[in-house]
Amino acid sequence: xxxxxxxxxxxTPETQHFWDGTKAGELRLQRCDACANVYFxxxxxxxxxASRKVSVFKATGKGKLYxxxxxxxxxxxxxxxxxxxxxxxxxxGPRMMSNIIDCPQTPEALELDMPLEVAFEALDDKITxxxxxxxxx
Amino acid sequence: MRRNQVAVVGAAETTELGVIPNMSQIQLHAxxxxxxxxxxxxxxxxIDGFATAVETPQQMAHYLGxxxxxxxxxxxxxxxxxxxxxxxxxxxxAGLCKTVLITHAESGKSMIGKQPRFTAPDSxxxxxxxxxxxxxPPSMFPIPVLRFMKTHxxxxxxxxxxxxxxxxxAAKNPRATMKDPITVADVLNSRMIAYPxxxxxxxxxxxxxxxxxxxxxxxxxxxPQKPVYILGTGESVETPMVSQMKTxxxxxxxxxxxxxxxxxxxxxxxxxxHLMIYDAFAHLPLYGLGDLGFMPHEETGKFIADGNTRPxxxxxxxxxxxxLSYMHSGMYGxxxxxxxxxxxxxxxxxxxxxxxxxxxxxxxGMFAASGTIIFTNEK
Numbered sequence: 001x002x003x004x005x006x007x008x009x010x011x012t013p014e015t016q017h018f019w020d021g022t023k024a025g026e027l028r029l030q031r032c033d034a035c036a037n038v039y040f041x042x043x044x045x046x047x048x049x050a051s052r053k054v055s056v057f058k059a060t061g062k063g064k065l066y067x068x069x070x071x072x073x074x075x076x077x078x079x080x081x082x083x084x085x086x087x088x089x090x091x092x093g094p095r096m097m098s099n100i101i102d103c104p105q106t107p108e109a110l111e112l113d114m115p116l117e118v119a120f121e122a123l124d125d126k127i128t129x130x131x132x133x134x135x136x137x
Numbered sequence: 138m139r140r141n142q143v144a145v146v147g148a149a150e151t152t153e154l155g156v157i158p159n160m161s162q163i164q165l166h167a168x169x170x171x172x173x174x175x176x177x178x179x180x181x182x183x184i185d186g187f188a189t190a191v192e193t194p195q196q197m198a199h200y201l202g203x204x205x206x207x208x209x210x211x212x213x214x215x216x217x218x219x220x221x222x223x224x225x226x227x228x229x230x231a232g233l234c235k236t237v238l239i240t241h242a243e244s245g246k247s248m249i250g251k252q253p254r255f256t257a258p259d260s261x262x263x264x265x266x267x268x269x270x271x272x273x274p275p276s277m278f279p280i281p282v283l284r285f286m287k288t289h290x291x292x293x294x295x296x297x298x299x300x301x302x303x304x305x306x307a308a309k310n311p312r313a314t315m316k317d318p319i320t321v322a323d324v325l326n327s328r329m330i331a332y333p334x335x336x337x338x339x340x341x342x343x344x345x346x347x348x349x350x351x352x353x354x355x356x357x358x359x360x361p362q363k364p365v366y367i368l369g370t371g372e373s374v375e376t377p378m379v380s381q382m383k384t385x386x387x388x389x390x391x392x393x394x395x396x397x398x399x400x401x402x403x404x405x406x407x408x409x410x411h412l413m414i415y416d417a418f419a420h421l422p423l424y425g426l427g428d429l430g431f432m433p434h435e436e437t438g439k440f441i442a443d444g445n446t447r448p449x450x451x452x453x454x455x456x457x458x459x460x461l462s463y464m465h466s467g468m469y470g471x472x473x474x475x476x477x478x479x480x481x482x483x484x485x486x487x488x489x490x491x492x493x494x495x496x497x498x499x500x501x502g503m504f505a506a507s508g509t510i511i512f513t514n515e516k
Binding site: 006007008009010011012015019040041066067068069070071072073074075076077078079082083085086087095096097098099107112123129 | 270271281378
């Protein structure tokens with residue numbers, strides 16, 4: 001019997017560039033051309049000043065651990081507890097939810113503000129998720 | 138909104154609370170509604186305004202046999218009923234209707250006639266949160282708390298004390314689900330749910346409901362129950378994605394709704410005799426005490442741990458036992474409102490002596506929405 005799979009995102013016209021980016025190994029954010037606000041999640045206008053003139057750019061993929069829980073129960077399909085659900089604050093400003101890989105899923109190993117870097121994990125040939133690992137050096 | 142122009146004249150919960158396997162969700166609504174109608178000495182045909190959440194107004198109005206001229210289906214999670222009270226007060230003042238019924242019920246435990254929650258994979262939550270293993274409120278609501286603790290110097294023991302103190306209130310309440318005393322050690326040794334929160338820091342899962350009836354203050358004196366007036370109100374929303382809150386150090390929705398209600402009521406924090414802060418999880422009373430302006434966030438953990446909110450303390454908080462010990466069917470806001478009304482009527486099981494002003498603060502979703510109602514029994 002197949003293991004239950006983790007929830008898979010389905011892109012919309014406004015978010016397709018983000019998922020195209022992760023598939024290409026890039027973490028893409030948007031910046032407002034009028035007020036320079038960098039924002040997430042994707043939308044074709046600036047939520048700060050309402051300008052429709054916005055640009056997609058490749059983020060550094062670096063950030064730090066803003067907060068997290070270590071989920072024990074109930075576990076989501078496709079996850080083996082305990083696993084951390086993390087909020088990453090990107091160097092560019094926006095925060096996003098992700099998981100921390102290559103790191104014990106313990107309060108001792110997961111220190112708030114620890115530096116992180118993006119890693120990409122393909123779910124299938126269409127969707128690649130942005131995950132994060134402790135930054136090297 | 139003008140102060141004290143609208144009053145609660147009917148308030149009741151479902152006949153039973155807890156596990157109710159012999160009633161569907163819409164019948165739980167009806168049970169609460171019929172109890173509130175009886176409490177107010179009214180007939181269903183007297184109701185011309187109706188509000189409810191999750192179940193639609195058309196569903197429940199038809200089931201109850203009501204023909205409203207004003208409806209509100211605002212459904213922003215567990216504080217929807219605070220928003221309904223605010224909207225109903227405005228509607229009554231504007232002359233859109235005279236007598237409003239607000240119902241909540243949820244077959245949260247038995248799951249009879251309750252639609253399952255579903256996050257579409259092409260929604261923003263479905264794309265940017267679900268893939269990372271969030272699965273129900275226990276995996277989402279506590280996500281901000283480690284950052285909150287670090288910023289404000291809050292300890293695990295202080296967060297455990299929230300559950301301990303509320304159990305002290307629940308022990309005084311015959312209808313509370315959990316009444317046995319607990320210690321900080323009990324809390325910190327209970328089963329891990331989502332670190333840092335353990336079982337006793339997470340709300341109960343129960344069946345039940347409640348209903349309120351509001352009318353204009355000038356009519357309220359003719360009803361059998363002591364009127365409870367609406368002194369101030371506030372509401373706001375932030376985001377359905379907990380990851381996208383502006384900050385985890387506070388709740389923007391709380392910081393908008395709470396102070397709005399205080400300003401409208403024209404009261405200071407020292408005037409508050411009784412306080413309800415929706416406690417789906419143990420950190421919410423700390424956010425609430427800070428965001429509503431009672432004290433800096435840094436002091437909230439110590440304030441509760443020192444016993445200021447327990448029975449006999451200077452700021453009685455969550456006097457029914459709260460979502461942690463009284464009941465929590467999924468959208469607890471209605472039960473917080475019911476307790477505020479009981480306290481203002483002077484009939485609460487753990488009555489605060491001479492309480493004249495009650496603040497009732499609700500949350501919806503994971504800090505997604507907020508509503509604050511300030512009640513008084515003096516006009």
